[in-house]
Amino acid sequence: MSVEFPGGVRAVDRLTLRIAEGERVALLGPSGAGKSTLLRALLGAVPVSGRVRVGGHDPHGPRRAAAWIRSGTGVVRQGNDLVLGVSGRLNALMGTAATWRTRDWLRALTGQIPAPFQSQLETLAAQHGILGCLRQPARELSGGQRQRVALVRALLGQPRLLLADEPTSGLDPVTAAAAVDALRTAGSPARPVTVIVATHDLAVARQFPRILAMRDGRLAYDGATLDESVTAGIYRGDQP
Secondary structure: OEEEEOOOEEEEOOOOOOOOOOOEEEEEOOOOOOHHHHHHHHOOOOOOEOOOOEOOEOOOOOHHHHHHHHHOEEEEOOOOOOOOOOEHHHHHHHHHHHHOOHHHHHHHHOOOOOHHHHHHHHHHHHHOOOHHHOOOEHHHOOHHHHHHHHHHHHHHOOOOEEEEEOOOOOOOHHHHHHHHHHHHOOOOOOOOOEEEEEOOOHHHHOOOOEEEEEEOOEEEEEEOOOOHHHHHHHHOOOOO
């Protein structure tokens, strides 16, 4: 698959890649390598040439296929994308809105938690240290708190696919470690979750069993370990 933007810029260039259901993958690469664009392509958010399938569905195909993918995907975007005028709690709940019934909307819009998500939201919020600030408007939260709300939102709906773009950005070491652990251990044998984490942090990448790296829109590395020669090839273009 390729992604080309106006002006002939190829953000993803003839990439061939398969990630199995339930895999945990770290995605490395210098800025501009195409990592974020690849994640967006999996959601059908950018036009592509070639073939893309998520769980057998085409994100750029019929509306029903794209809706199936998006409803089953939790996303942590770089810099977060919270609605600043509403509470952290409502922001976290928005990740489940595709499954809400009328009574769930009424509860959410009156400041309550839809019953199916109350216990899980409280558990995740406590796990990531934001339980006490969920009632605050997102604009009053620190950058790190907003990032943790975005992570809870991604995890809350028990997704089939988790896409995280720099999920530890702005977090202190303890909360960053908790965020990475939550991504690494998401799901269960009965409900496998595929996890793709784009990161610049080599220490984060080394915690995942499979490490991919992109450079200039192409796949530069696919393996299980990172040594100095590999990272030199990823970031400087040196031959290992």
